[in-house]
Amino acid sequence: MTVESIFIIGVISGIIAMALAEFAVVAAALALKRKNSKIDIMKFGDEKDGNKKGSE
Numbered sequence: 001m002t003v004e005s006i007f008i009i010g011v012i013s014g015i016i017a018m019a020l021a022e023f024a025v026v027a028a029a030l031a032l033k034r035k036n037s038k039i040d041i042m043k044f045g046d047e048k049d050g051n052k053k054g055s056e
Helices: 002-035 037-055
Strands: none
Touching: none
16 A cells, blocks of 8 residues: 555656646746747847858
8 A cells, every 4th residue: 555655646746747847838938938029039030040041
């Protein structure tokens, strides 16, 4: 009983930890996009244009 209960608790806590980690990553990405959307778009646009010209 103790080994099985510990294993079950470990599996459940692992699933919860994964879900919370994914939620935190998504929330952080959305927050960064919302806060620095204009700056990021300008920076990434310049970098993408430079990379395309250099690669082509």
